[in-house]
Amino acid sequence: MMPSLPLIVGIGSPRGDDRAGWLVVEELKRRLPDADARCARGPGEMLDWLGHHDMLVLCDAVLSNVLPGQVESWSWPTVDLQCERFRGTHDMTLVAALRIAEELQLLPRVVRIWGVTISSEKWTAGVSRAVADAVPQVASRICEELSHA
Amino acid sequence: MLNLPDLLDCESAIDLARKYSKEVQRGLRLKKHGNQLLEALGGRAIHPINVAVGGFYRLPRREALAGLVSDFQWGLAASEELTRWVATLDFPEFERPYDFVALSHADEYAMCEGTICASDGLGIGAAEFEQYFREVQVPHSTALQSVRVDTGRTYLAGPLARINLNRDQLLPTARGVLDEIGLEWPCRNPFKSILARCVELVQGYEEALRILTDYRPRGEPRRAYDYQAGEGASATEAPRGLLYHRYGVDEQGRVTAANIVPPTSQNQSQMEEDLRHYLPDVLAGDDTDVALACERLVRTYDPCISCSTHFLRVRVERE
Numbered sequence: 001m002m003p004s005l006p007l008i009v010g011i012g013s014p015r016g017d018d019r020a021g022w023l024v025v026e027e028l029k030r031r032l033p034d035a036d037a038r039c040a041r042g043p044g045e046m047l048d049w050l051g052h053h054d055m056l057v058l059c060d061a062v063l064s065n066v067l068p069g070q071v072e073s074w075s076w077p078t079v080d081l082q083c084e085r086f087r088g089t090h091d092m093t094l095v096a097a098l099r100i101a102e103e104l105q106l107l108p109r110v111v112r113i114w115g116v117t118i119s120s121e122k123w124t125a126g127v128s129r130a131v132a133d134a135v136p137q138v139a140s141r142i143c144e145e146l147s148h149a
Numbered sequence: 150m151l152n153l154p155d156l157l158d159c160e161s162a163i164d165l166a167r168k169y170s171k172e173v174q175r176g177l178r179l180k181k182h183g184n185q186l187l188e189a190l191g192g193r194a195i196h197p198i199n200v201a202v203g204g205f206y207r208l209p210r211r212e213a214l215a216g217l218v219s220d221f222q223w224g225l226a227a228s229e230e231l232t233r234w235v236a237t238l239d240f241p242e243f244e245r246p247y248d249f250v251a252l253s254h255a256d257e258y259a260m261c262e263g264t265i266c267a268s269d270g271l272g273i274g275a276a277e278f279e280q281y282f283r284e285v286q287v288p289h290s291t292a293l294q295s296v297r298v299d300t301g302r303t304y305l306a307g308p309l310a311r312i313n314l315n316r317d318q319l320l321p322t323a324r325g326v327l328d329e330i331g332l333e334w335p336c337r338n339p340f341k342s343i344l345a346r347c348v349e350l351v352q353g354y355e356e357a358l359r360i361l362t363d364y365r366p367r368g369e370p371r372r373a374y375d376y377q378a379g380e381g382a383s384a385t386e387a388p389r390g391l392l393y394h395r396y397g398v399d400e401q402g403r404v405t406a407a408n409i410v411p412p413t414s415q416n417q418s419q420m421e422e423d424l425r426h427y428l429p430d431v432l433a434g435d436d437t438d439v440a441l442a443c444e445r446l447v448r449t450y451d452p453c454i455s456c457s458t459h460f461l462r463v464r465v466e467r468e
Contacts, residue, residue, distance in 0.1 A: 014196065039195050040195070041195050041196075045184070045194075047177050048177065048180070048181040048184060092162065096161070096162065096163060099163045099166075100162055100163055100166045100173070103163060103166035103167045103170065103173075104166050104170055104173060104174060104177075
């Protein structure tokens with residue numbers, strides 16, 4: 001059973017594998033047509049949408065030295081996120097956006113963050129095979145979590 | 150919200166949210182209106198799809214725009230309140246003899262079109278831009294920097310330039326707030342650029358409300374066109390300042406030449422000039438304080454989010 005009102009936010013850009021967060025949201029919209037699932041250009045945008053949800057699910061690409069397409073997840077608050085390299089060049093970091101939301105008492109009780117590792121943020125038309133393969137995996141894991149929430 | 154921490158002695162936007170929660174909530178709501186408007190005009194807030202060469206693919210729907218009126222009425226009042234509040238803050242005493250450069254228009258506060266004007270009376274069309282302004286390379290940076298061709302000197306583009314050159318054309322509410330906060334003209338203190346931005350926010354809401362209220366879709370959404378070889382240039386005002394584009398196309402519509410001069414490069418050399426003159430005032434502090442003071446000055450030009458945290462590496466060689 002889904003929590004009464006989860007907000008799902010995929011963060012990304014059109015730059016190659018940086019689309020990962022958007023692709024996860026597109027997949028979740030197919031699987032959960034009633035979910036409040038949105039794409040954002042940067043973490044700061046979620047501040048526009050918070051305040052009315054029981055749970056927040058974030059998905060973003062993480063630039064990593066390990067293999068691309070690996071899936072990682074965290075529950076906020078966590079110090080582990082400080083060293084993760086979530087992408088974005090013209091917006092506040094994910095951690096900063098979450099901390100601002102926290103200060104403004106906008107965060108719901110449950111915040112889950114999903115990262116898909118990418119090895120490059122170069123501008124390419126599509127995503128790599130590894131990231132494309134990871135998208136349905138992340139969507140399945142998010143659906144499963146939501147069903148138990 | 151990105152420049153304010155500097156004026157309120159807050160370490161960051163997070164610290165600002167902690168100490169000035171009400172003001173940050175207001176700022177976020179104002180920012181949200183921009184995304185809502187983009188969604189109504191562009192089809193979606195992220196990478197809008199409705200804008201086409203010659204106009205729009207589909208005319209914006211009247212109901213979509215009318216639905217924003219109450220939010221924008223709130224926004225107009227909130228932006229006035231914000232401007233009055235920011236005007237009460239303390240600004241560093243620092244002035245520079247700027248050559249202001251901005252678009253000017255006979256009938257309106259120029260943002261989308263107009264003549265490129267400067268403090269010394271220069272007034273040229275966009276097609277003449279490259280005769281009067283030149284991007285140059287400098288030994289210490291990979292970034293191009295702009296100077297006036299005739300004087301070889303730097304100039305300032307952006308909100309402070311626009312307000313200094315065009316304040317008489319502000320809409321009544323924006324002009325009223327500007328008069329109320331009592332800035333002296335010309336205003337040559339870069340730290341007061343935030344006030345110019347605030348007044349332009351009032352102007353933006355006032356103009357948007359007029360459009361949202363009066364808009365009636367009519368005519369074709371875009372102009373038809375045929376490809377033909379040629380070259381064209383245009384200039385608009387981006388938030389950070391004058392933005393110049395020139396393109397050449399061939400008879401098949403393929404781009405054969407392009408030159409974009411963004412406000413960032415136009416202000417780059419002025420920013421460095423400002424830092425050179427500001428440094429003697431702040432050098433007495435330790436290196437961390439010097440870096441922070443310089444960052445604050447840079448943020449008056451470009452308070453983008455990625456620059457809202459510590460970004461300058463400063464090494465002071467003291468004799």
